[in-house]
Amino acid sequence: MADSDVQPLTDKPDRVRTITDLAKIAGVSPGTVSRALSGNSLVNTKTRKKIESIAREHGFRPNQMASKLRRQKTGVIGVAIPLGHDVRQQISDTFFMTLLGHLADELTERGFDIMLRRVIPAQDEDWLDRFIGSGLIDGVIVIGQSDQFERIEDAADGYLPMVVWGNHQEGQRHCVVGTDNRLGGKLAAEKLITAGARNLAFMGDTQALEFAARFNGAKEVSEKMDVPIRALATHLSPDRTADEIAQHLREIDGQVDGIFAATDTIAVTCLKELRDRGIAVPTQLKIVGFDDLPIAGQTVPPLTTVRQDITAGAKCLADLLLRRLNGEDTESLVMPPHVIARGSA
Amino acid sequence: MADSDVQPLTDKPDRVRTITDLAKIAGVSPGTVSRALSGNSLVNTKTRKKIESIAREHGFRPNQMASKLRRQKTGVIGVAIPLGHDVRQQISDTFFMTLLGHLADELTERGFDIMLRRVIPAQDEDWLDRFIGSGLIDGVIVIGQSDQFERIEDAADGYLPMVVWGNHQEGQRHCVVGTDNRLGGKLAAEKLITAGARNLAFMGDTQALEFAARFNGAKEVSEKMDVPIRALATHLSPDRTADEIAQHLREIDGQVDGIFAATDTIAVTCLKELRDRGIAVPTQLKIVGFDDLPIAGQTVPPLTTVRQDITAGAKCLADLLLRRLNGEDTESLVMPPHVIARGSA
DNA sequence: CATCTAAATGCAAACGTTTGCAACATTGCT
């Protein structure tokens, strides 16, 4: 019993966990410590120095969870990636990942942390409201509308700080940043047709909003030009894509002389497959992709594609979100795509 | 005065923000509501149903910040990407992003959220301890050691739930998952030499630990085989890489007949550049890459490369971290790389 | 009907900060 009463003789550097511990050591009140460490308040320079040095010595860091709870601000932006129209699509999809990377760069620069959430709407109806209402984040960026347009619209009605990467539709209520997919589709079709193609195919899953718009743009042009175009459903799950594309190419063999791929990834796979089948690009068959991923410049022949400026997109997403965090009700931003003519069409 | 006493006649659906609000409506205590919503405790089925229905009706979600603070568990895994040896390298680097994608898949599956933090050690000495001590995360995965080996070692001494993707060194103290880079380097050199190369070059930044190990492996083999090998510093910032590589290729023109690229990305750029310069691969010059990114199969000629199993790596990172969260002091895991012979060597 | 047990709920103290307000100390001024 005596034992337990004895104070250890050594300076017990007893892990300083809380601001209160530190306050005790410094001989001040917790409030003062808090003010000293957050820097912004009026604290005597001497006490501040002292507190800072003790903090450093003990490697103390204030608990952010408590801080965020108290201040009702998290400094965290949620980034949600809904994988709806194609459950097996991985978050590892190149375009999304690249966008996410740039987004991370932008948000970090502005002092925000990022909470990443990959979500499968089919398994979790309530994903967006749950994320928003969690109290974990100050705002949310949704990368890709997938097939969740309505759900996003609903959420937007009661929640300002949300910006979405995706397609813009007349009169929609949520703030979106994205490329003019329809225009992109038009450009792609025009490119193919002026290059001499007379029978087109679109490769992509038109259930996804963005892809549908691309297809519709292309269709508009090809109808005007009296060139047939067909849509060939192509998914993005890494394991399935290649076979699907091979299958499609077998079926359209000899009929189609121009392919508009919904994505550079798809286009590249096409190129590869065509090469294996001995079909010459662009002489026998022309291809236009979409995105202008880094790979596009490296293929043989280099891929003609419709460029989305991912870096600018990320910057805009971050900008708009920050303005919304300040209460502003920002407009959507639709960026014009550009054809990058390389060798494949 | 009377006014303020009058209850509004309409049902005021006064936003229910806290568990206490909800408790008032349901006519029970906050504790009961908490138990009802978290499901796991003993609450009368009838009260539970009632509470759940009220919660649904008002779209109530418990504040996670408060919950996490109280329970001293966050359910969040921090993922840090240090960009040290090459400040201008973007987080958008393909390999890291792919790994991150798979990691997100794995961790989400296990019910964890992900807090992503891109860090530039040169600007923030204290990045790792700050992240660990923030109270925001239950554990941390560091993607890539960059030039931060020592700092990671230090942190590992006092903090169990950390796993790092990177290189393994004899006797190191932090738990790492990664490929046997040295062996990978050996395999690459062997492949080049058996393919007939007699003068090798390594392209990559040997300041990065992983790359250094790859180079050293290659050097070991080439010395044994009496084949010279030189290292050509090549960075990964998207804007710089291409020019640097072009420069290197110009300098070694005619001397070197085998290139070991530290990364598929580098290798692909080499291929492109060589094609532009009219140098035939693999006849005049052989190339072996590293990683086996999806692009590797799509180039012309297809890239011979040393494969790292990213998916398995991500799974292991998640597994080990979870075991560490349970207090286990796990061993590092070094995965053997495999040569994927395609057309470039 | 009195007890006893088990199930369901309420109470109140945490979790670790931040911050408005009050109290105190210091300085300068009349």
Next chain:
DNA sequence: AGCAATGTTGCAAACGTTTGCATTTAGATG
């Protein structure tokens, strides 16, 4: 010396949950 004005600090109440313990209620048993 007395007082005002300023500069620093302490106090204590939040932030919104969770949870051990005490209490009540309901149900069962003798």
